[in-house]
Structures are given as C-alpha cells and as structure tokens.
Amino acid sequence: MTRREDSPIEAQPSQRRERGWSNAASAFEPWPRIGRSLASGVFLAVFAASGASAHSYKLGQISIGHVWSPPPAEGDDGVPVYGALLNQGTAEAQLTGAESSVAETVRFRVDADGAERWPSRITLSPGKPLGLAPWREHIWISGLKKPLRPGDTFQLRLDFGEKGKIDTMVIVEDEAGH
Numbered sequence: 001m002t003r004r005e006d007s008p009i010e011a012q013p014s015q016r017r018e019r020g021w022s023n024a025a026s027a028f029e030p031w032p033r034i035g036r037s038l039a040s041g042v043f044l045a046v047f048a049a050s051g052a053s054a055h056s057y058k059l060g061q062i063s064i065g066h067v068w069s070p071p072p073a074e075g076d077d078g079v080p081v082y083g084a085l086l087n088q089g090t091a092e093a094q095l096t097g098a099e100s101s102v103a104e105t106v107r108f109r110v111d112a113d114g115a116e117r118w119p120s121r122i123t124l125s126p127g128k129p130l131g132l133a134p135w136r137e138h139i140w141i142s143g144l145k146k147p148l149r150p151g152d153t154f155q156l157r158l159d160f161g162e163k164g165k166i167d168t169m170v171i172v173e174d175e176a177g178h
Contacts (some may be wrong), residue, residue, distance in 0.1 A: 078142030104143025
C-alpha cells in the first residue's frame with residue numbers, strides 16, 4: 001500500500017481545515033472513487049452501532065435514522081426534531097413537508113449566524129448524509145397539544161414529494177446522549 005500525501009492520517013490540522021474537512025462527507029474527498037459508498041457505509045454503521053437500527057426507516061432510496069427530539073424547556077410550546085437522512089439514489093430528493101398530530105404546526109428551520117430562517121424544503125443530495133441538527137436544517141414543531149417528556153414518543157409523517165410519505169416515530173430524549 002502506498003502512502004498518499006493527502007491521506008487524512010498524514011494531514012496536519014491546518015490542512016484539514018483548509019480542505020474543508022469539517023463535516024463527515026467532505027472527509028472522503030481524498031478517495032473520490034469510494035467516497036460515496038464509504039460515506040454510505042459509515043452512515044449505516046453508525047445506525048447499527050448506536051442502536052438506531054431498530055429506529056430507522058426506508059422509503060425507496062431514502063434512509064432515515066434515529067428521529068428524536070429534546071423535551072421542551074419549561075413554558076415552551078415548540079421543539080426541534082433531529083435525525084439522520086441519506087439519499088442513496090442518483091438524483092436529488094426533497095423533503096417537502098412534515099406533519100404530526102401532537103403539534104399545530106410543523107416546519108423546517110435553520111439557525112445560522114444568529115439568524116432564524118424557515119425554508120420551504122430540505123434538499124438531499126445523492127450519496128451525502130444529512131444530519132438534521134441544531135446548527136443546520138431541522139424540523140420544528142410548535143403549538144404542542146400535549147406535554148412531551150423524556151421517554152415519550154410521537155408520530156411524525158415526512159413528505160418527500162414525488163418519492164412519497166413515510167411515518168416515523170420520534171423519541172423524546174435528553175440532548176446529553178447525543
């Protein structure tokens with residue numbers, strides 16, 4: 001096996017930042033031939049290792065893993081919903097909507113640079129994992145119709161437009177475990 005100068009093991013910390021290795025998908029850029037399949041494998045391995053395999057879903061070429069929400073703070077009537085998404089198809093997919101019987105409103109939200117935005121859809125690029133997370137796109141449910149406590153679950157229907165809809169079960173969990 002030959003050593004490559006741009007190997008992630010050999011790269012200095014400053015080189016990693018310059019190459020944009022701040023997210024998991026870009027970490028595979030040095031190996032373009034296997035990057036997507038390796039990223040997909042790592043994504044699915046994380047599901048299995050975290051115990052999320054019992055809490056994952058598949059809609060055609062779209063994989064959805066461990067959908068969860070932190071409990072609302074005292075007096076809040078809205079909470080974010082996080083999870084992992086992977087489009088294993090060859091074309092972009094769109095998460096165009098979501099709904100739940102536990103909330104009056106379900107929307108997409110992005111908190112970036114101190115500003116809050118409400119996009120109409122979330123785009124899933126082929127072969128690139130997307131984590132719904134506090135620092136990027138996520139789902140926001142508001143107007144809660146019942147209290148949510150750690151250990152509770154609720155149904156969330158995700159609408160992927162022409163790809164279809166899928167019902168998921170959201171687990172209310174403390175953020176400390178994530």
